Amino acid sequence: MAFELPTKNVLAKEKPNKHSKINKVVAIMSGKGGVGKSSVTALTAVALRDNGYNVGILDADITGPSIPKIFGLDGKKSTYSEMGIKPMESPLKGIKVISINLLLEDTEAPVIWRAPLITQTIKQFFTEVQWGELDYLLIDLPPGTGDVPLTIMQSIPLNGIIVVSSPQDLVRLIVKKSVNMSNTMKVPVLGLVENMSYFKCPDNGIKYNIFGEGKVKGVAEEMGLELLGKLPIDPVLSKLSDDGKIEEYTAENEEFGEIFGNKIVEIIGGLK
Numbered sequence: 001m002a003f004e005l006p007t008k009n010v011l012a013k014e015k016p017n018k019h020s021k022i023n024k025v026v027a028i029m030s031g032k033g034g035v036g037k038s039s040v041t042a043l044t045a046v047a048l049r050d051n052g053y054n055v056g057i058l059d060a061d062i063t064g065p066s067i068p069k070i071f072g073l074d075g076k077k078s079t080y081s082e083m084g085i086k087p088m089e090s091p092l093k094g095i096k097v098i099s100i101n102l103l104l105e106d107t108e109a110p111v112i113w114r115a116p117l118i119t120q121t122i123k124q125f126f127t128e129v130q131w132g133e134l135d136y137l138l139i140d141l142p143p144g145t146g147d148v149p150l151t152i153m154q155s156i157p158l159n160g161i162i163v164v165s166s167p168q169d170l171v172r173l174i175v176k177k178s179v180n181m182s183n184t185m186k187v188p189v190l191g192l193v194e195n196m197s198y199f200k201c202p203d204n205g206i207k208y209n210i211f212g213e214g215k216v217k218g219v220a221e222e223m224g225l226e227l228l229g230k231l232p233i234d235p236v237l238s239k240l241s242d243d244g245k246i247e248e249y250t251a252e253n254e255e256f257g258e259i260f261g262n263k264i265v266e267i268i269g270g271l272k
Contacts, residue, residue, distance in 0.1 A: 013157045014123055019083045020131035022056075024159045024271050026138055026190070027152060029182070031174030033143040036195040037164045038066045039237065041140040042246050044162070047260035048268065049093045053135040056087065058125050059099035060152060061142040062118045063111050068101045072244030078102040084130035092247035098129050119151040126156050136268060145181045153185040159271050160190040162228070162264070167197050167214035175219045190228075190267050192220050193259065197230035207232075228267070229259035 016022050028044065030037040038061070045055045059067040068074055071090045078098065079086045085103075087096040100121065101107045111118075131137065139156070142148050152158070163178045165171040175192065182189050194216035198207045210233065220227040232255060240249050 012155070014127050014155050016126060016131060017084045017128055020129070021133045022131055022137045023135050024137070024268070025157060026136060026268055026271075027141050027149075027158055027161045027187075028138060028164060029141045029149060029161050029178050030143050030164045031145065031171070031178040032165075033064070035143075035164050035166045036231070037143070038070065038140050039241060039246070040162070040164045040193055040195060040231075041138050042067065042070055042241075043249070043256075043260050044264050044268070045095050045138055046093060046247055046249075047265050048136055049095055051265050051269070053269070054096075054133060056096035056098075056131050056134045056137045058122070058129075058137060058139045059097065059101075060122045060125070060139050060148055062100050062113070062121060062148070064142065065099045065101045067097055067140055068099045068107075069244060070241040070246045071095070071097060072247075073097060073099075073102065074107065074244060076102060081130070084128050085125075086130050090247055095247075096131060096134070098125050115147040119147055122148060122152065123155055145177055149181065150185075153182070153187050158187045160188045160268070162190050162193060164193045164195055165216050167194055167209065167211045167216065167230075172215050172219050175216065176223070179223055179225065189225055191226040191263070192216050193228050194230045196233050197255075199233045226267075228263045229255050231255055231259065 028037055028041040045057050048055045057067055059065045073088050076088050078088055087098045088102055089096055161182050163175060165175050179189050194214050197214050198209050200207050214230060217227050237249055240246050
C-alpha cells in the first residue's frame with residue numbers, strides 16, 4: 001500500500017477567551033532558522049500600529065523566544081487574573097505581547113518540553129490570554145514545518161501567512177516546503193519576504209549580495225505568489241533589536257519603507 005501524507009484539517013478551531021476580540025490572525029513563517037523571521041514579525045506589528053491598528057504578537061517559538069528581547073520586555077512578567085493571562089505591552093507603542101519568556105522565572109533556563117506540552121501551551125496563549133480588542137494578532141512561528149506550525153494551522157483560525165527567507169539557492173526547496181504546507185492546510189500565503197538580501201555600503205552606496213544573488217523572486221514567480229520585497233542587512237536594526245528598542249527603528253532604506261509602510265500594511269489591512 002502506498003504511503004500518503006495526511007492532508008485533512010480535522011481539528012476544531014480554538015476561540016479566544018470571552019475578554020478578547022481578535023479580528024484577524026496572521027502567522028509569520030520560515031522554513032529554516034536564522035532568517036530574521038522575528039524581526040519581520042516585529043516590524044510588521046510596528047507598521048500596523050503606526051497605521052492606527054491595535055496589534056498583538058503571540059510568540060510561538062517556545063524553545064527560542066526572541067520577541068520579548070527585541071521589544072525591551074526582558075525581565076518583565078505577565079500576570080494572571082480571573083480574566084486570563086495578561087499580556088505585556090511594548091514600551092513605546094503599546095503592542096501586546098505574550099511569550100514563554102514572560103512566564104518563566106528564569107528566562108535563561110532551556111525549555112526542555114516534548115511537543116504535546118509545547119503545542120498545548122501555544123493554544124493556551126491564544127485561548128487564555130486577555131488580548132482585549134485586537135485588529136490583528138501576529139503569530140511568530142518557530143522555523144520549519146513540524147508540530148507547532150501544524151498545530152497552529154489546524155487549531156487557530158489563521159487568515160494568512162507571510163513566508164520569510166534568506167537569498168541562498170537552498171531556500172528554493174525550503175520556501176516551497178513552507179508554501180506547500182500552507183496550501184495543504186488551506187491557509188492563504190499573503191506573500192514572500194527575502195531578508196538579508198544585500199548590504200548597502202554607507203560609504204559608496206554599492207549593494208553587495210553577501211549571501212549570493214537572491215532566489216526568492218524566482219520561487220515567488222514559479223508559485224504564483226507576490227514577493228513583498230527584499231530587505232537589506234542593516235546594522236542599525238540589529239543594534240536596536242539587541243538593545244530592545246526595535247520600535248525606535250526608522251528605516252532610511254527605501255525597501256523597508258515600501259514593504260512595511262505600504263505593501264504589508266495594505267495586504268494585511270485588506271484581509272476580509
